[in-house]
Amino acid sequence: MIFTNLIEANLKTNTIGKNIEYYTQLKSTNNEAWEIIKEGSQSGTLIITDNQISGKGRNGNEWESKSGKSLTFSLIYQPRTIPVEKIGLLSILSGISILDGLKELNINGGLKWPNDIILNDKKIGGILCESKINKKIIEWVVIGVGINVNESMDDFDLNLTKKASSLFIELGQNTQRERVIAGILNNMELLLERFESDSNFDISKDWNNYCTHNNKKVSFKKNNMTHYGLFKNITIDGKCIIESDGKNNYYSGESISDLQIL
Numbered sequence: 001m002i003f004t005n006l007i008e009a010n011l012k013t014n015t016i017g018k019n020i021e022y023y024t025q026l027k028s029t030n031n032e033a034w035e036i037i038k039e040g041s042q043s044g045t046l047i048i049t050d051n052q053i054s055g056k057g058r059n060g061n062e063w064e065s066k067s068g069k070s071l072t073f074s075l076i077y078q079p080r081t082i083p084v085e086k087i088g089l090l091s092i093l094s095g096i097s098i099l100d101g102l103k104e105l106n107i108n109g110g111l112k113w114p115n116d117i118i119l120n121d122k123k124i125g126g127i128l129c130e131s132k133i134n135k136k137i138i139e140w141v142v143i144g145v146g147i148n149v150n151e152s153m154d155d156f157d158l159n160l161t162k163k164a165s166s167l168f169i170e171l172g173q174n175t176q177r178e179r180v181i182a183g184i185l186n187n188m189e190l191l192l193e194r195f196e197s198d199s200n201f202d203i204s205k206d207w208n209n210y211c212t213h214n215n216k217k218v219s220f221k222k223n224n225m226t227h228y229g230l231f232k233n234i235t236i237d238g239k240c241i242i243e244s245d246g247k248n249n250y251y252s253g254e255s256i257s258d259l260q261i262l
Contacts, residue, residue, distance in 0.1 A: 001068070002050050003178055010182030015044035016075065016189040017182070025051040025067075029074035030130060030144040036076065037132075037140050043078035048181070055146055063126060064157070069150040069166075071125075071177045075143045075188070081196050084136050088238040088253060089203055091115050091129045093191050094143050096206045098125065100191075101183030105175065107167065110212035112261070113231070113240045114253035117147065118212050122165035124148045145184070150174050208233045217262040218242065222255065228262075 004020045011017050019042060026032050026049040033047045052072040055063030065072050082090070095111045102109055110118040117125030125147035132140045148166035156164055167175045194201050208214060211233065218231045220242070229244035239250045 002048055004048075006176070006178035007046075007048075007182050010179055010186075012186045013044075013189040016077075016192075017044065017046045017185045019045045021045060021047045023047070023049040025049060025053065027054040028052065028144075029055075029072055030128060030142050033074040033076050033142040033144075034130075037142075041076050043076060045076040046073060046181075046185070047076070048073040052146070055144075063128075063146045064160075065146055065148075066151050066155045069148075069155065069168075071145070071147040071149050071180055073145055073181060075145075075185070077141045077143060077192070079138045079141060079196070081199075082138055084133055084138055086237065087129075087131055087133075087138055087141070089195070090131075090141055090143065091127050091253065092207050092234070092238045093195060093203055094127045094129065094145065094188065096203065096210065097188035097191055098127075098145065098147070098184050099210050100187040101180065101185075104183045104187075105179065107171065107175075109210075111207060111210040112212055113234065113259060114238075119165060119167070119170045121212070122170070123163055124165050124167060124170070143188075147180065149177050149180060202236050204234045204236050204238065213261045218259055219262060220251075220256045220259040222251075222257075227256075231259075231261075 004022050029047045029049055049072055051067035052065045055065055095115060098117055099109050112118050115127040116123050128144040130142045131138055150168045151166040153169060213231050214233050216231055219226055219228050229242040232241040232243055234240050239252050242249050
């Protein structure tokens with residue numbers, strides 16, 4: 001069970017996480033977030049569940065989680081000044097927030113473009129940002145996060161054991177989920193406030209510092225075809241730079257998929 005009072009005790013935010021909607025079970029925290037927005041919500045509302053049974057991942061994939069062991073939550077956010085051209089950076093910012101929060105618990109992870117949370121070369125989490133845009137104005141954003149916290153190897157399907165892991169598997173001990181989420185939210189509010197107030201804020205520098213595959217050979221899919229190249233870094237607007245045949249190519253998170261480090 002998630003104890004919301006422990007989350008609140010570790011929060012240092014002004015708005016994010018001040019309103020917590022906790023459910024013992026949900027199909028999807030992102031879907032529930034959009035329902036709450038329809039009913040009338042405030043920015044910073046946190047939706048969290050102990051058992052997400054139909055979690056959403058990128059490109060229509062499903063995010064698998066384990067009841068009582070995973071951390072699955074969504075944050076409702078209403079941008080004030082972020083232009084629609086920079087909406088893709090919210091996923092980048094969220095990844096940095098997660099790594100900053102984990103670092104405060106002496107957990108040093110990395111990021112794989114565009115939204116994978118990596119620890120010891122295995123995926124322990126992911127991010128799914130969804131938005132509602134009206135007349136080129138971002139009305140609402142839902143930031144969905146899933147992190148494998150206290151799962152054992154037996155909790156994963158056999159086809160996932162080579163590429164997925166959890167904090168418990170990598171660290172050899174349980175981690176209090178409430179402290180993890182509070183640390184993430186604390187850092188997320190700091191970054192969002194800076195992002196909103198400073199139009200020149202270059203968040204790509206922080207992301208590149210966490211990247212696990214800068215200057216490494218990668219494969220990826222575009223238009224159902226596999227391509228290869230050298231991953232360089234990401235740009236100030238969140239696109240990745242992959243060098244192929246001596247030419248730098250720029251891709252958004254929506255334009256390619258299944259990036260693999262070779």
